[in-house]
Amino acid sequence: MGARSRRLYEKAKRLLPGGVDSPVRAFEPYPFFIERGEGSRIRDVDGNQYVDYCLAYGPLILGHQAPTVVEAVKDQLKHGVLFGIPSELELDLAEKITKHVPCAEMVRFVNSGTEATASVVRLARAYTGKENILIFDGCYHGAHDHFLFGKKGPKSPGIPHVLRQNTLVASFNDLTSVEKIARKNELAAIMVEPVMGNLGCIPPTEGFLMGLREICNECGALLIFDEVITCFRLALGGAQEFFNVVPDLATLGKIIGGGFPIGAFVGKAEIMKLVAPAGKVYQAGTFCGHPVTMVAGLATVKTLERKKAIERTSNFARKVADALRRELGLPVNQVASMFQVFFTEGNVSSSDDARKCDKAAFMRFHRALLKNGVFAAPSQFECWFTSAAHANEDFEITKKAIAIASNEIFKATSSKCG
Ligand SMILES: Cc1ncc(COP(=O)(O)O)c(C=O)c1O
Structure with missing residues (x-):
C-alpha cells in the first residue's frame, strides 16, 4: 500500500474494467501493485513486504521462485x-x-x-x-x-x-x-x-x-x-x-x-x-x-x-489457523493447507452459514493485517493458503499481526461480528 500503488490503480481503472483482470483482486481503497515475490514473501511497488497467504489463489504450494x-x-x-x-x-x-x-x-x-x-x-x-x-x-x-x-x-x-x-x-x-x-x-x-x-x-x-x-x-x-x-x-x-x-x-x-x-x-x-x-x-x-x-x-x-512438503505445509497452516481462532475467538475451518476465519458465530458448514458472515468486518481485519505485513486473499469467501516456503519467522510475524489486527478491529466495534 502506498502512493505508487494508488497511482497505478487510478491508471488501471482507465485501462482495465475495475482496474484488474479478475474481480476479486480489486479491494478498497485500492489494491497494492506487486513488484516481486520470493519464498513466502511478496513486495509491492512501494517497498512494503508481506507474508503471502494468497499465493496467487492457490497454485504456489512451493512459494514464489521455487x-x-x-x-x-x-x-x-x-x-x-x-x-x-x-x-x-x-x-x-x-x-x-x-x-x-x-x-x-x-x-x-x-x-x-x-x-x-x-x-x-x-x-x-x-x-x-x-x-x-x-x-x-x-x-x-x-x-x-x-x-x-x-x-x-x-x-x-x-x-x-x-x-x-x-x-x-x-x-x-x-x-x-x-x-x-x-x-x-x-x-x-x-x-x-x-x-x-x-x-x-x-x-x-x-x-x-x-x-x-x-x-x-x-x-x-x-x-x-x-x-x-x-x-x-x-x-x-x-x-x-x-x-x-x-x-x-x-x-x-x-x-x-x-x-x-x-x-x-x-x-x-x-x-x-x-x-x-x-x-x-x-x-x-x-x-x-x-x-x-x-x-x-x-x-x-x-x-x-x-520433501513431505504437503505435511509440513499443512502443519504450518494448523498453527496459523489456531492463532486466528485463539486471537479472534471466531470459527476457523481448516483442511490441510487451506483455511479461513469466519466473521460469524457458530459452525460454518453450509453456504447459508457462510453468507451470514460480516464481510465488512473481515475486510477491516484484512486491512489491519496488511498494515502489519500479512496478505491473505481480500475476501471473506476465499481461502488462506500456506506453502512449503513458509517458516517460523513468517509465523512470528503473522502471529503478531493477527494479535494487533484483532485488537484494532475489536476496539473499533464492541461486537466480534461487527
Ligand atoms: C474449484 C475451482 N474450480 C475451477 C476454478 C477455475 O479455475 P481457473 O481460475 O484456473 O479458470 C477455480 C478457480 O479458483 C476453482 O477454485
Missing part, C-alpha cells in the same frame, strides 16, 4: 516455448497424475480450471446421454456459463436462460437436497468441490462425499470432483485420496502447472476415450500441454513427492 521450478523453466526456454506438436513432457506430467490421483487413468491438459470444468461437462453429457448436471450452491467451477448458478439463479447477466433448465442446484453437506433432485431428474453428473474453497473453506461433513458416490451409483450419474484447488494440496492424490472417495472424473488446475496457466480433466479410461481424437467429444486448444507449464508442473510435483 528453485526447482525456476531451473526447469529456464532450461525449457532454451529448447523453445511452444510447438503445437506432442512432447514427452506431457507424458511425464500425465504419468505423475495417473500415478497419484486415484480416478485418473487418462489426462487431457487444458489451460485453466474454467476450461477443464467446461470440457468435463460436455464429456459427462456425451458419456451418459443425459443433460442435467447437479451442482452445489456456493461451489465455484470457473467463470463459464454452465456453472455460474446459485440457489437464486444465474450469478451474472448474459447467461442464456436455456442453460438454467439443465443446471440443478442442491445444498452442500445436505444429501436430502441431492436425493430430492436426483429422484425427479435424469442426471448426467453431480459436480462438487470436495472441500468448498470459494465461500471460505467449508469441509464436507462425515459421509457427504460417500453419500454422493452412492447416489451417483444408484441413478447412473457420473461423480465429478472439482479438484482445481485440492489436488496436490490435500494430498498427492487430492481430496479423493484424503477422503477416500473415488469419483468417475475430476478437474485439476492451479498446483499442477507450478504457477503457469493450466487445467486438466482426468478420469476412467472408458470415459476419457470419448475425447477427440480418440472419440467424438470435441476439445482442443493452441496452448494445451504447453511445454513451459509442463516442466513447471513436473518440477512442482517431483518436489512435493520428495
